[in-house]
Amino acid sequence: MEKSIHDARLTSSEIANLWTQYMNDSMSICVMKHFLIHAQDEEVKSILEFALELSHRHLDKIKIFLEGDQYPVPIGFTDDDVDLEAPPIFSDKLVIHYMYIMTVHGLSGYAGSLNTSIREDQVEYFIECNKEAMELYRRITKILTEKGLIDRPPNINPPEKPTVVKKQSYLTGWFGKRRPLNAIEVSGIYFNMKKDVIKICMEMASRQMTKNKELQDFFKRGEKICDKQFDTFNKMLSESNLPSTSKLDDQVLNTTTPVFSDKLMLFHVLNLLSTAAGYYGVALALSQRRDLGASYLAMITEVLKYAEDGMNIMIRKKWMEEPPMFDDRDQLAKKKK
CATH class of the missing domain: 1.20.1260.10 (Ferritin, core subunit, four-helix bundle)
Known part of the structure; x- marks a missing residue:
């Protein structure tokens, strides 16, 4: 059977x-x-x-x-x-x-x-x-x-009728006059800004709580990266006269007592970075202005380099649990019977 x-x-x-x-x-x-x-x-x-x-x-x-x-x-x-x-x-x-x-x-x-x-x-x-x-x-x-706490993405005015793209300049963005952002591009920018807000707060809180100097420096570096990327997104919206989302740095309290273990805090930040790189990739694929694509590529590269440095800390401190692995056939072949 x-x-x-x-x-x-x-x-x-x-x-x-x-x-x-x-x-x-x-x-x-x-x-x-x-x-x-x-x-x-x-x-x-x-x-x-x-x-x-x-x-x-x-x-x-x-x-x-x-x-x-x-x-x-x-x-x-x-x-x-x-x-x-x-x-x-x-x-x-x-x-x-x-x-x-x-x-x-x-x-x-x-x-x-x-x-x-x-x-x-x-x-x-x-x-x-x-x-x-x-x-x-x-x-x-x-x-x-x-509670009036949600930041809504910008509203968009309806056109008189559906239109088609008529010029290659629709794709440009490095030189000359840039066209306004479209709704798909703004959706990606706005949502990634919201994610950056939480990453900044998590890195700020983790830096306050850890007593490890290496981790303090690592989390501080992450704050700077996220702040820079948030500002890049903000500039994209501002050029199209669109509002930004709000930051929440002031909602991180002044606690310095370690609430979470260093292992958990580092894992959490790396988890946020991993998802950020994924969402940046999706936004890159959907962006139709070349300068936006270039910005996302730069952000992904920066985030992945930062994440790799964090993983090296995890490995060195023996905090990184190994994911499910396939057998190493060469090693199996070398085993004595």
Whole structure:
């Protein structure tokens, strides 16, 4: 009798999806548990409670999936990586904006995981994860809107009728008069600015909390990179007489007590950098003005170099957990029988 697909082993893509989600959710649990203890706003508390419930549920299911395939469960992050008695580091306003960006990351990640899943239980699991993330996103945007905290992208005036591009100058941008940005380009710029805002706050907070001089310098460098890229985006919008999004630096509190372990803070910043490079790549592909493409390429290069330096610190300090690896056939061949 032919073996059912449900009983088939997890594919490498499915293991990668589960491993990555376990690392991210175990980190998120540490962060959200601390946020929840110090949250003052009841609606912000409700978001954190719901998100925490989802993350705990995910870890339980991932353990079952991996153990069922006799695959080791990642170390991830634990209560040892957070001091729940430490003072707050983010205001409630910054917490809800942070949760907004992290939920967007989750939506993108779950969509990718679903697209690379084959086994029936994996497909069903990531469909459910997507539904949960969509509900979390709905709740967060509702709160942001009702509290007047959401920065809406610029409005656009409708043309009299649809038109077609008539000149090659539509693509130029380095020399001479630049055409105004189109809605697709502004969407990418505006959203990437929102992500930069959270990266800056996370790097600022991490620099305050760590006692390690090397990490302080690393996080400071990240702040400068993100500030520069934010200003580049701001200039793009300003040239088309469009408003920018607001920064939230003032919502990082003055706590210097280490809330999170150095390992967690560095992992978190590297995680944000990884997703930033991905979103920059998407915006690059959709930008139709050459100068925008060149700017995104420069940003991606800068972010990836910075991220590589952070990964080298992780490796040197033995903090970097190795992702699922294929066998090294040359090494296997050298093993003595």
